[in-house]
Amino acid sequence: MSSLAPPSKRIWWNEPVEGAELLWIGIAVVWGVIMTFMMPYWHVVGKQNLSSEAYRTTAAIHQAKTQAMIDQYTVRTEGERKFPVVAPPEGSDVYLIARLWDWWPILELKKGKSYRFHISSLDWQHGFSLQPTNLNVQVVPGYEMVVTLTPNQAGQFSIVCNEYCGIGHHTMVGKIYVTE
Ligand code: CUA
Numbered sequence: 443m444s445s446l447a448p449p450s451k452r453i454w455w456n457e458p459v460e461g462a463e464l465l466w467i468g469i470a471v472v473w474g475v476i477m478t479f480m481m482p483y484w485h486v487v488g489k490q491n492l493s494s495e496a497y498r499t500t501a502a503i504h505q506a507k508t509q510a511m512i513d514q515y516t517v518r519t520e521g522e523r524k525f526p527v528v529a530p531p532e533g534s535d536v537y538l539i540a541r542l543w544d545w546w547p548i549l550e551l552k553k554g555k556s557y558r559f560h561i562s563s564l565d566w567q568h569g570f571s572l573q574p575t576n577l578n579v580q581v582v583p584g585y586e587m588v589v590t591l592t593p594n595q596a597g598q599f600s601i602v603c604n605e606y607c608g609i610g611h612h613t614m615v616g617k618i619y620v621t622e
Contacts, residue, residue, distance in 0.1 A: 499586045504562040508537035540568040545616025562586040569605030593620040
């Protein structure tokens with residue numbers, strides 16, 4: 443017997459399926475159906491799911507939109523690298539850049555107001571993880587992830603990168619201020 447020789451029984455596919463095999467096929471199909479319905483169920487009931495949208499963009503377009511927001515609404519700078527702290531108007535579109543290894547710029551938002559976040563990467567895959575809230579969004583170059591966020595708590599929040607992106611991954615930490 444070799445893999446090159448034809449099987450000895452020529453019509454091997456026409457034999458009856460064993461009971462145990464049928465049972466497993468049945469279990470797999472039922473489980474697949476359950477999991478399919480769990481997707482919309484988790485979306486509506488699960489508290490960890492964001493209703494995010496994704497649109498095609500480019501690094502140049504996203505950078506230009508972010509820079510326009512920074513130019514218009516920067517209120518101060520922070521640190522040695524003079525990170526802009528941007529306070530966009532309530533309810534406006536907010537742009538955030540992920541890149542090796544920054545979240546740019548720092549945002550200052552108002553508690554109880556909704557903002558439409560546009561998050562994209564200029565280079566690599568990153569993971570937006572808002573702490574300590576634990577709100578997560580995949581950030582992929584070529585797409586902007588759009589999420590409506592309404593901060594319900596004042597304070598300082600960190601954005602941690604939770605997708606390994608190279609030697610500076612652990613230093614990729616951003617900041618969001620929420621004021622009363
Ligand atoms: Cu960006 Cu890890």
